[in-house]
Amino acid sequence: xxxxxxxxxxxxxxxxxxxxxxxxxxxxxxxxxxxxxxxxxxxxxxxxxxxxxxxxxxxxxxxxxxxxxxxxxxxxxxxxxxxxxxxxxxxxxxxxxxxxxxxxxxxxxxxxxxxxxxxxxxxxxxxxxxxxxxxxxxxxxxxxxxxxxxxxxxxxxxxxxxxxxxxxxxxxxxxxxxxxxxxxxxxxxxxxxxxxxxxxxxxxxxxxxxxxxxxxxxxxxxxxxxxxxxxxxxxxxxxxxxxxxxxxxxxxxxxxxxxxxxxxxxxxxxxxxxxxxxxxxxxxxxxxxxxxxxxxxxxxxxxxxxxxxxxxxxxxxxxxxxxxxxxxxxxxxxxxxxxxxxxxxxxxxxxxxxxxxxxxxxxxxxxxx
Amino acid sequence: xxxxxxxxxxxxxxxxxxxxxxxxxxxxxxxxxxxxxxxxxxxxxxxxxxxxxxxxxxxxxxxxxxxxxxxxxxxxxxxxxxxxxxxxxxxxxxxxxxxxxxxxxxxxxxxxxxxxxxxxxxxxxxxxxxxxxxxxxxxxxxxxxxxxxxxxxxxxxxxxxxxxxxxxxxxxxxxxxxxxxxxxxxxxxxxxxxxxxxxxxxxxxxxxxxxxxxxxxxxxxxxxxxxxxxx
Numbered sequence: 157x158x159x160x161x162x163x164x165x166x167x168x169x170x171x172x173x174x175x176x177x178x179x180x181x182x183x184x185x186x187x188x189x190x191x192x193x194x195x196x197x198x199x200x201x202x203x204x205x206x207x208x209x210x211x212x213x214x215x216x217x218x219x220x221x222x223x224x225x226x227x228x229x230x231x232x233x234x235x236x237x238x239x240x241x242x243x244x245x246x247x248x249x250x251x252x253x254x255x256x257x258x259x260x261x262x263x264x265x266x267x268x269x270x271x272x273x274x275x276x277x278x279x280x281x282x283x284x285x286x287x288x289x290x291x292x293x294x295x296x297x298x299x300x301x302x303x304x305x306x307x308x309x310x311x312x313x314x315x316x317x318x319x320x321x322x323x324x325x326x327x328x329x330x331x332x333x334x335x336x337x338x339x340x341x342x343x344x345x346x347x348x349x350x351x352x353x354x355x356x357x358x359x360x361x362x363x364x365x366x367x368x369x370x371x372x373x374x375x376x377x378x379x380x381x382x383x384x385x386x387x388x389x390x391x392x393x394x395x396x397x398x399x400x401x402x403x404x405x406x407x408x409x410x411x412x413x414x415x416x417x418x419x420x421x422x423x424x425x426x427x428x429x430x431x432x433x434x435x436x437x438x439x440x441x442x443x444x445x446x447x448x449x450x451x452x453x454x455x456x457x458x459x460x461x462x463x464x465x466x467x468x469x470x471x472x473x474x475x476x477x478x479x480x481x482x483x484x485x486x487x488x489x490x491x492x493x494x495x496x497x498x499x500x501x502x503x504x505x506x507x508x509x510x511x512x513x514x515x516x517x518x519x520x521x522x523x524x525x
Numbered sequence: 526x527x528x529x530x531x532x533x534x535x536x537x538x539x540x541x542x543x544x545x546x547x548x549x550x551x552x553x554x555x556x557x558x559x560x561x562x563x564x565x566x567x568x569x570x571x572x573x574x575x576x577x578x579x580x581x582x583x584x585x586x587x588x589x590x591x592x593x594x595x596x597x598x599x600x601x602x603x604x605x606x607x608x609x610x611x612x613x614x615x616x617x618x619x620x621x622x623x624x625x626x627x628x629x630x631x632x633x634x635x636x637x638x639x640x641x642x643x644x645x646x647x648x649x650x651x652x653x654x655x656x657x658x659x660x661x662x663x664x665x666x667x668x669x670x671x672x673x674x675x676x677x678x679x680x681x682x683x684x685x686x687x688x689x690x691x692x693x694x695x696x697x698x699x700x701x702x703x704x705x706x707x708x709x710x711x712x713x714x715x716x717x718x719x720x721x722x723x724x725x726x727x728x729x730x731x732x733x734x735x736x737x738x739x740x741x742x743x744x745x746x747x748x749x750x751x752x753x754x755x756x
Contacts, residue, residue, distance in 0.1 A: 206651055232654040233663075245652035249670045249754045258666070259656030308656045 161186065161312070161344070165202050165212030165222075174198050174368040180361040182217075182312070182344035187355040187376075190365030190388060196348045199365070200314050203346060204239050205232040216312060236266055238310030242317045244301040246289035252300050253285040259308025266309040269343050275303045278340070279333055295326040299333060306343065313337075313345045319354060334358055352389050356397065356437050364388060380437070381477065381484060391471040395439035396486045402432045411456075411511055417482030422456040422511045440475060440488035444508035447497050456511040461485070463503045466494065480507050534727060536703050537711035540619065541735075544694070544707055545687035547623035549680050552631050556679060557672075559631075560639035579632045581693075586629060590696025593625055597697070617698055622705045625693040630683040637682060641675020642668070674750045678743055685739025689732055708732050 164177040174195040180186045188196045201207040203214055205221065213223040216237075221230045238259075246255050260272065276282045279299045289297060298318050305313055318334075319327045331354070337343060338358060349355055355362060355376070363373040364384050371384035379385050380397035400414030400421060405428075412425040414434055421436070428434060450458060461480040469475045474494045476487040485507060499505070563575055581589055597604040597615045607613040615621040645668055653663045669676075691709040698705040700714060712728040715721030 204655055206654070231659075232651075233657050233659050235655075236657070237655065239652070239655040241648065241652060243648065245646075245648050247649060247652075247667060258653070258658075262657035262662070304656065 158182065159217035160215070161203075161346070162213075162215040163199070163203065165199070165209035165214065167198060167202060167207065167209050169198075172198075172368060174202075176365065176368065176370045178363045178370050178373040180363065180373065183342045184360035185338055185345045185347050185358050186361045186363060187359035188346060188348045188363050188365055189350070189352070189355050189359075189385075191350055194365040195368040196350075196365055197316055198368075200239075200316050200346060200348055203312075204237050204314055205230060205235050206239075233262075236263065236309065236311050238305030238308055238313040240298070240301050240305050240313065240315045240318050242320050244289075244297045246292075246297055246300055246304070248289055250289075251285065252281065252287050252289070252292070255289070255300055255304050256281070256285075256307055259304055263307075263309040268307075268309050270306050270341055272307065275307055278336060279303045293326070294322050295329040298322065298326075298330050302333065302337070306337070306341070310343070313343050314348075315345060316348045317350070319349075319351070331357060352393055356435065376435075381486060386469060386475075391469060391473065391488065392441065393439065394441070394469070394475070394486060394488060395437050395443075396484055397435060397437050398483045398485065399433060399435050402428050402430050402434055405430055417480060419459050419481035419483075421459070421509065424512045438485055438509060439513065440486040442510060442513040443478075443485060443487035445476065445478075445487050445489060445493075445497065445499070446506040446508060447499075447503070449506060450508070453508070454510075455508045457507075457509040459507045459509070461505055461507040463499055463501050463505055465501055466499060478505070478507055485509075533702075533711060533715075533724065534731065537706060537708045537728065538731065540622075540703070540705070541688045541707040541709075543619060544622045544626050544690075544705075545684045547620070548627035548630060548687045549634075549684045551623065552627040552634055552683065553676070553680055556631060556634040556638050556683075557669075557676065559635050560642050563635070564639055564642045578635050581629050582632050586690070586692025587696050589628055590625055590693035590698075593621075593628065593693065593697040597621070597624065615697075617701060617705065619698075619704055622694045622698040622707065625697040626687040626690040629690050629693050630686045633686055634679040634683040637675050637679030638672065639675075641672040641678075644675075645671045671754065673754065674747045677750055678747045681739060681743035681746060685736055685743070688735050688739070708735075 158181050160179050161182055162179045165174065167174040176195065176199055188199060190196055198207065202209050208229060209222060209224060211224050214221045220228050221235055222228060247258065250258065270278065279302060281299060281303055284292065284296060284300065292300065319330055322330065335357065338345065347358055359376050361373065362376045362379040364371040364379065366388060372379060372382050377397045377399060380395065386394045398416050400416035402412050403415050403420065404413040406412065410424055410426050412423055412428060414421045414423055423436060425434065444455065459480045461478045464477040464479050464484070467475050469488065473488050473490055476489060476499065478485045478487060487507065559578055563571065594616060595601050599605065599608065599616055604615055607615065613620070615624055649667055649671070650663055653667045658666060689709050691713070694705060694707060695710055700706050700710050706714065708728060708731065712725055712732065715725035715728060
């Protein structure tokens with residue numbers, strides 16, 4: 157059953173003004189994305205109820221959690237909104253089991269999101285139950301914090317940069333657990349991050365924040381084409397997010413064939429079954445355009461496409477928006493290349509995509525979403 | 526009377542322990558409450574309350590005893606009320622000595638408890654809130670256990686100090702053998718007696734030993750609890 161998280165709040169701080177509105181469909185993973193200081197954590201604390209807005213309202217489905225005009229402010233402890241803090245905030249005087257049971261005991265009447273044993277298995281916590289938080293590694297702590305929040309039977313899970321305090325190896329250790337949560341439990345999540353790679357791997361809906369304001373929000377593939385996102389991630393990470401279906405695997409080569417739009421795409425991809433949905437981030441700087449069929453190149457994909465539009469990006473280059481069999485792809489080329497090719501909207505071009513330049517951006521999305 | 530320990534010393538020791546235990550038992554909950562109010566509640570008279578709690582440190586103990594006598598004495602407003610409604614007598618009783626001791630050691634206890642409360646990470650309480658814990662539940666399940674080192678330190682220090690409270694006790698509860706004659710009062714009495722030198726020395730040594738023991742025990746207890754709390 158789908159419903160909406162609707163947020164429209166104003167919070168004034170001595171040196172900061174948060175004035176943010178967005179509405180996003182659930183279940184799914186809503187990413188609040190922006191640089192540090194953009195108001196992400198403040199926004200999450202407002203949703204949790206740990207902060208009260210000066211004005212505004214917050215609704216989860218039909219329920220009004222906060223409405224300053226009507227004087228409604230549901231107490232934090234009655235919101236049933238799980239919160240995974242960046243610094244985990246595990247209770248030092250309790251064991252891992254004590255921490256996990258803390259919320260579970262206090263939510264006995266709510267419908268469970270996940271059983272205790274199931275949570276242990278999903279998060280790999282069986283061996284840690286008797287330990288104290290200080291005896292855990294950073295990744296383990298974060299997994300316990302996740303389990304603790306889930307077992308409190310939340311309707312919505314807030315995750316405030318849960319991976320920010322971890323090194324790359326630990327991050328890779330925890331990320332698959334988050335993906336598993338999204339895919340196996342239909343628990344709606346709000347995920348705060350300043351790392352676009354995490355957003356790509358987890359989010360279904362993207363809210364872009366800068367200076368306490370929502371620049372734009374929408375589905376991730378749509379937002380990947382937006383100028384607002386480009387202004388946050390910078391020219392190097394600009395690129396279309398496209399979704400495709402695995403149609404064939406070449407295990408020996410570690411590559412897969414994807415159906416994207418009406419075309420097919422060869423990509424480097426492992427550990428994904430045929431039939432899986434995959435999300436690709438095609439970095440605009442890695443996409444090559446040709447006005448004629450090319451031969452003798454190592455590039456694995458040459459796709460017939462049409463130029464939709466051309467625009468100067470804010471960094472001196474040109475962004476070309478292309479229709480590739482119904483999917484929209486971005487290419488970043490120089491002004492000189494544009495002149496040399498004489499590109500105009502409506503032109504037929506070949507879009508060249510290296511299979512390996514998509515690696516690492518594979519994404520298994522929620523079935524049906 | 527020459528054997529060690531003589532009954533006078535035993536009486537004094539037993540009384541001192543009883544008075545100290547009762548004073549700690551009485552003042553501990555109040556000290557936690559006072560520390561909580563002073564740390565967590567913002568209200569106009571906070572500075573005044575803070576000063577009031579600490580007053581026994583700067584006042585002459587005799588003055589504190591005298592004020593207690595005025596309030597809790599048989600004819601004092603509170604004393605008379607307690608006597609008619611509950612049959613409780615405080616002046617010149619062991620309970621009275623415990624009350625005087627409690628008042629004198631209160632600032633010590635509040636100080637330790639307050640310090641531990643200030644060190645409790647508010648973030649943990651917020652986390653407990655998001656996990657469905659209402660205020661009282663939160664205090665009992667998170668805040669109080671995390672304050673335990675400070676509470677224990679406060680209690681043991683107040684207990685050790687309470688063993689030796691003199692001025693307020695002698696003023697409010699007088700110096701009744703077997704009733705309010707605690708270690709320091711017995712020591713003082715022995716010093717007044719022409720033949721009490723040996724007894725006075727033994728009582729003094731006993732006081733030293735008790736005080737030392739109390740402080741060491743306090744430190745050990747705090748360490749153990751800290752370890753338990755995972756610090």
